[in-house]
Amino acid sequence: MRLGINLGYWGAGMDADNLAVAQEADRLGYDVCWAAEAYGSDAPTVLAWVAAQTERIDVGSAILQIPARQPAMTAMTAATLDSLTKGRFRLGLGVSGPQVSEGWYGVKFDKPLARTREYVEIVRKAMSRERLSYEGEHWTLPLPGGPGKPIKLTVHPEREHIPLYIAAIGPKNLEQTGEIADGALLIFPAAEHLEATALTHIRAGREKAGLTMEGFDVCPTVPLAVGEDVSGLADMFRPYTALYVGGMGSRKQNFYNQLAQRMGYEKEAAEIQDKYLAGDKTGAAAAVPHSLIDSTTLLGSVERIADGMRAYAEAGVTTLTLAPAGFTLDERITALRAGTEAMERAGLA
DSSP, X not given: OEEEEEOOOSOSSOHHHHHHHHHHHHHHTOSEEEEOOSSSXXXXXXXXXXXXXXXXXXXXXXXXXXXXXXXXXXXHHHHHHHHHTTSOEEEEEEOOOHHHHHHTSOOOOOOHHHHHHHHHHHXXXXXXXXXXXXXXXXXXXXXXXXXXXOOOOOSOOSSSSOOEEEEOOSHHHHHHXXXXXXXXXXXXXXXXXXXXXIIHHHHHHHHHTTOOSTTOEEEEXXXXXXXXXXXXXXXXXXHHHXXXXXXXXXXXXXXXXXXXXXXXOHHHHHHHHHHHHXXXXXXXXXXXXXXXXXXXXXXXXXXXXXXXXXXHHHHTOSEEEEXXXXXXXXXXXXXXXXXXXXXXHTTOO
């Protein structure tokens, strides 16, 4: 199992610290540094900035939002970043959610699986430097009856095959991800539920494509906090968990709420959502069970974190992406170093 870090969103007041965290992860030998985007900072700009000031660590988009860009533009961005970083770029894609897709980008959130499949096919075709033509339900290239003609990418990526990941939560999306991608970006992963909630679906997709799990990167993001007071550390993540389980998407389309239900928290997930959507964010955070937080994070002493890492490795995780928590840069660096020490203690380094 390898280690990565997730810097989250830029512009949250910790930008200079984020660069220092990425540079320390590079020095410690972490495998990949991911950056996110929603409706604030964009991922490619952040990744280019981080890559220019690091030496070995890969940089990855977790995620580039599919409704934000035409697939050919994503292929251009991926090829450019791969060239600039000398082969250190990983392309992570996702459909985002209905509120962002329709409210921010003006793109209907319909048929997300079919849109993702077509998008991936076009991106891969463009990055292979074939002349780009495509006929699908959602994209047709070139447009018929006009002056457009099939053209090909002029930039040469560093590698013939840039690793492509998809952010997936629901069973059908996970299955398709196994079929068409090189890796899955997961969130709120509980080691004891990983087989049932994710891997069984990914494996089905791999089998559909005539593939095994060999070489497929199972890459969940896990918050990390170091200290002796596990309950207190867990409380740090109550607002974060309540936001996703209670407030992401709509009442009918909240993939994180559905995931919590599949992990056995049906009643609790409903209560969190009811309170969050009613404007009671404090009550929603208080309703998050400690066990849900503890099973989807790495909290406590280095030895306790090492135990958690062993559980993730045994469950089938191949790249464990850490989100080191802390109110100061020193606290985040300490958490990052604890991650490396825990890996060594767990016998996974």
